[in-house]
Amino acid sequence: MSKIIGEQSIQFDNPPIIVGFSSVVGQKEGEGLLGQYFDKIIEDPMYGEENWELAESKFQKVASQLAINNAKLTINDIRYIFAGDLLSQLIATTFAFKDFQKPLFGLYGACSTMGESLQLAAMCVDGGFAPYTLAVTSSHYCSAEKQFRFPLEYGNQRPPTTTWTVTGSGAIVLGRQGKGPRVTYITPGKIMDYGIKDPMNMGACMAPAAADTIYQHFKDLKSKPEDYDLIATGDLGVVGKSLVKKMLLEKGYELKDNFTDCGIEIYSPTAQDTHAGGSGCACSAVTLTGYFLKKMLSGELKKILLVPTGALLSTVSSNEGESVPAIAHGVVIEY
Amino acid sequence: MSKIIGEQSIQFDNPPIIVGFSSVVGQKEGEGLLGQYFDKIIEDPMYGEENWELAESKFQKVASQLAINNAKLTINDIRYIFAGDLLSQLIATTFAFKDFQKPLFGLYGACSTMGESLQLAAMCVDGGFAPYTLAVTSSHYCSAEKQFRFPLEYGNQRPPTTTWTVTGSGAIVLGRQGKGPRVTYITPGKIMDYGIKDPMNMGACMAPAAADTIYQHFKDLKSKPEDYDLIATGDLGVVGKSLVKKMLLEKGYELKDNFTDCGIEIYSPTAQDTHAGGSGCACSAVTLTGYFLKKMLSGELKKILLVPTGALLSTVSSNEGESVPAIAHGVVIEY
Structure with a gap:
């Protein structure tokens, strides 16, 4: 049985293993300081889709499949998916996973979603509820600006305190068995x-x-x-x-x-x-x-x-x- | 250790107990077929707040406090909250719990959120990660119409296939110990x-x-x-x-x-x-x-x-x- 520690924390007795992980990013991220480290850099912000929302979904879909491949598993091995994104009603996540045919827990923690999804996916594995879980999230500069700020075409000035929404998706497969952090x-x-x-x-x-x-x-x-x-x-x-x-x-x-x-x-x-x-x-x-x-x-x-x-x-x-x-x-x- | 059953299900070995629960609804729900069963019926759709979104937050807040009271517990006994709502970026949930000072897992499963929150809250308790968890969700006719359909003032006609968004909130406290379903x-x-x-x-x-x-x-x-x-x-x-x-x-x-x-x-x-x-x-x-x-x-x-x-x-x-x-x-x- 895992340990409840202090007021908010948990220590896992059978710490879930990161058996596979992936990173798929946009062009700007590819040109950034970490460019050489990412698995895939996608130059087309539309990722071949009809709109930014579906492009964001594709980032999640491709990152998830890649993390599963890297774990030398197939989607059939994944019991539950823990995923979310910034868009209203999680539509990037919905359209990413609607064809995966696996149970999904939709999460919203804004930009903290990678933390939230990892925490719940880890509890699920440590608790014996799944041999493998997938934790994944995404964001997209264009879909986020459209939703939260101004249309890109408006060309508004951004104050120096603003940050730039990263285009991409990171996915992690957690397992009860295997090798990894x-x-x-x-x-x-x-x-x-x-x-x-x-x-x-x-x-x-x-x-x-x-x-x-x-x-x-x-x-x-x-x-x-x-x-x-x-x-x-x-x-x-x-x-x-x-x-x-x-x-x-x-x-x-x-x-x-x-x-x-x-x-x-x-x-x-x-x-x-x-x-x-x-x-x-x-x-x-x-x-x-x-x-x-x-x-x-x-x-x-x-x-x-x-x-x-x-x-x-x-x-x-x-x-x-x-x-x-x-x-x-x-x-x-x-x- | 709980059992993984078939392709998607889980059987709990220490089934979490519903030690407290509550229902707080609006006037129309109070006048409906189940009116006599609800714990609280709130006649004012604004619930004394400045806007519908904050009113919805108040439904969640009051329902949560009532479920905790009914369990003869205090908020300090609740280790994690599993909550969500229909509004973009879960703002009803955010403003309901921002003063509770307890860790929160924000969930989005649209109208399935009571199922999703109960499932995760139950896994958390059965897995030994918390003595008590709170599962809660809300919706509000006015905030939902404003977000998904038309402004109420527009007075649009609703086709016969439409449903009416329930105004209210239901909350459940799950525990490892206690009496209840x-x-x-x-x-x-x-x-x-x-x-x-x-x-x-x-x-x-x-x-x-x-x-x-x-x-x-x-x-x-x-x-x-x-x-x-x-x-x-x-x-x-x-x-x-x-x-x-x-x-x-x-x-x-x-x-x-x-x-x-x-x-x-x-x-x-x-x-x-x-x-x-x-x-x-x-x-x-x-x-x-x-x-x-x-x-x-x-x-x-x-x-x-x-x-x-x-x-x-x-x-x-x-x-x-x-x-x-x-x-x-x-x-x-x-x-």
Whole structure:
């Protein structure tokens, strides 16, 4: 039986194994700092489909099939799929998996979805409910801008605090048996709301949630920042990252050079005009599956704490003047 | 260790116990066929809030607190919340739980969310990951019409195949210990798409998913319709219900008088102008928590198979000419 630790965390007794993983990204991500690490770079933002939403679905579909192939499995081996995306009513996920003929748990954690899907897929495997599960998420710059901000054709100016939604999908197959890095601990996050209302400054909106989950994780596990080779938040960007450092310092934890943010890792701050960095469900997903997991396999990283972050807003809640609450889900991976 | 059964189902070895539950509904639901059974009937569609979205959040908040009270617990006893709603980016759920200070798994299964949340909350308890979990969902006629169809002020005509979104919220506390009905089996559903494109005929869109999950459930458990006191789909209405009967008959299973649909149970077909019946996440949620569970406690029902059904569309996918795929999640409750 797995252990309930502290207020929010779980220690797995039979840590689910990452037996397969994949990263499929768009052109801009391919030209970014991690370009060489991604499995597939798709130059056509439409991915041969009729619209951006179906293109995003195709990213999820291809990433999922690739992760399953990399695990040397077939779709028939996957018992349950845990997936979600940023689009209203998860239509990228729906149209990605409607032909897979496998039970699906649709998840919405905004850009924290890779954390949420990994946590639930891991519980499912550790609990003995499935031999293999698939955790996957996606985002697409064009479908996200269309939904949350302005039509691309409008050509609006983006304030320096904005981030750039990553186009791509990351997928992970978890198994009870096999070889690979293991999910050893999880810290599901709670919603934090500091009352910030600026949807053009997601980093500031999400920083309290990231800081809270990391703090709770240290407290629950009685661990400290130095215990991890890497601590990576999801998509805070440069603004949010510095806030998290400040907030954790106030609580007695100093995050040093082993602390990064996937939104800062993915694009070049000098060569690519993304302002505060990358964001979107795919940001932490492909940085994990494209970069961190490969660094684990090569022995450069042994223990990481990934904390994907999500801003919980819609155009309706923003228009109605509500704040932008946020959530962050922590996952420890060891190899 | 719980048992994996057949292709999609799970049998719990320590079936999670429904230790508390609640139903909070709007005026129309209070005037319907099940009016006398609901815990709270709220006459004001705004529930004292500034907009429909916040009103829907309040339904979830009040239902959750009531279910926790009925379980003789406090919010501190709940380790994880599994919740979702119909609104884009789950804003009803976000603003319901932002002050609860408990880890949240945001779910989207459209109107099947009560099934999805119960399944994951049950796995979490049975797997030893939490002593108590909360499964909850909501819908609101006004927020749903605003989002999916037309502004209420437009006064559009509704075709006879349409259903009426239930205003309300149902919440369930699951525990490892305590007294009450138990979740004994689950059958998570897969997405089914028969290519139907009419968002004004949700019953037809969802029938294939309901029929598939029920068929798979019978096959996995080697059970038959007569083994259950009641088999209830979520919100197919009169159109979808008759389709499910036909589809299952073709597969060799005859559903008789013990088969019903929550969307048919909730409103009066003669006194209330709802056309094909009720729908929305709250439809199966409050019919379960307001009516079925009370019939179980009184001994009138001993074993039920609840199959909440969800239509996976958004205004974007509809506008882009896509079909309306659907999903249905099966849960067996015994007492």
